Amino acid sequence: MTDTRLLACIDAIYDAGLDPEYWPTALGRVSEATASVGALLIPVYPREAIPLVVADTLAEASRDYAAGWSRYDSRVVACHRMDAPRPGLLITDAMLFTPEEMARDPFYQDFLRRHGLGFGAFRFIADGDGALTSVSILRGFGRGMFEADELRRVELVSGHLARALGVNARLAQAQRRAGDLEDAIEHLETGLILLDGLGRARFVNAAARHLLGDGLELGRDRRPTATRPAERPRLAALLAAAAMGRSSGPLLLARARGGPPLHLDAVPIRGRGPTADTLSAAAGTRHGIMLLLRDTAPSAPVGIAEQLRQLGLSPAQARVAELVGQGLAPSDVAETLGLGIATVRTHLKAINAVLGLARQGELVALVTRLSTWTRHGRPRSRGETIR
Structure with a gap:
């Protein structure tokens, strides 16, 4: 497995993020990048959020599964016993059954073996707009369990799949309202800035124009820059990663005048098709960047947990984030919410991924800022930053 395969996989994922017809191809690339024989995207809730998407290598097995084997999928039952699904949770067969149980299970021995399939890894991802999807990756029969580096x-x-699905959802929603794609992009509720190959803004939609000036602005050269100098290296890293087809986001960008931060994500513009063509034309290149901006300030005073949910956390994650952000240790959070310590740590890992945080101190700073905003409508200290 080489980095070339991984980069090709990420490019294909963002192709599909702009044009859903490329999802089967993207899942084929996912299979190659993860040393597996096939991958699936399965909607968990709401069921209609996305259609079931299957890599071409799993087409026959998928038909067989839909024709009756879905009733005997013991993994689904076992997942629910583990308090799954929830965003960020990664499950493998070894977490669900013992080798002896799998040796006696008809689903493993009759269905999976017949199609040359072996053990799997299943991760639940949230698209940032409330939808939950399962990424299912299956190894070939006889390959054994996933190794630690393969799970990473x-x-x-x-x-990357979660971000691409989020782009799918936002573009589809805007297009349903507006009809015409160009009009949909202009009136997208999420702020959108299209950058050309030199990082200059070529298109800024209405929502982004409204958000510019505090936290993020465009310089004289039309390149995005953070209002606060201390935030500029983080923004530069986000954009540099997107330019290379990777991602280091999302990013919470502190505002100069205080208040809740801006939520930024950067997605490379790749691929073919109507959506990609429209975005590429607006960016002036097929290798541009789509910078997405969201205002985390509530339109009316709401609780901390609700504000955290607006940032993309699930209800359970928001409760954990609020308590940890208030200074409680994970063990105390587990006791307060009646959860296992392992579950709390799993939630924290997912919270950091969704919010683009690296340390618990950053979560404390964010919750403190949100708490002050909830009480007073403005931050207590303009010098406070989110780090």
Whole structure:
């Protein structure tokens, strides 16, 4: 497995993020990048969020599964016993059954073996707009369990899949309202800035124009820059990663005048098709960047947990984030919410991924800022930053 395969996989994922017809091809690339024989995207809730998407290598097995074997999928039952699904959770067969149980299970021995399939890894991802999807990656029969480094690659790929699905959802929603794609992009509720190959803004939609000036602005050369000098290296890293077809986001960008931060994500513009063509034309290149901006300030005073949900966390993650952000240790959070400590740590890992945080201190700073905004409508200290 080489980095070339991983980069090709990430490019294909963002192709599909702009044009859903490329999802089967993208899942084929996911299979190659994770040393598996096939991958699937399965909607968890709401069921209609996305259609079931299957890599071409799993087409026959998928038909067989839909024709009756879905009723005997013991993994689904076992997942629910583990308090799954929830965003960020990564599950493998070894977490669900013992080798002896799998040796006696008809689903493993009759269905999977017949189609040359072996053990799997399953990660639940949230698209940032409330939809939950399962990324299912299956190894070939006889390959054994996923190794630790392979699971890390599954987690990495899953993050890109979540962002691409979020782009799918936002563009589709805007297009349903507006009809015409160009009009939909202009009136997208999420702020959108299209950058050319030199990082200059070529298109800024209405929502982005409204958000510019505090936290993020465009310089004289039309390149995005953070209002606060301390935030500029983080923004530069986000854009540099997107230019290379990777991602280091999302990013919470502190505002100069205080208040809740801007939520930024950068997605490379790749691929073919109507959506990609429209965005590429607006950016002036097929290798541009789509910078997405979201205002985290609530339109009316709401609780901390609700504000955290607006940032893309699930209800359970928001409760954990609020308590940890208030200074409680993970063990105390587990006791307060009646959860296992392992579940709390799993939630924290997912919270950091969704919010683009690296340390618990950053979560404390964010919750403190949100708390002050909730009480007073403005931050307590303009010098406070989110780090």
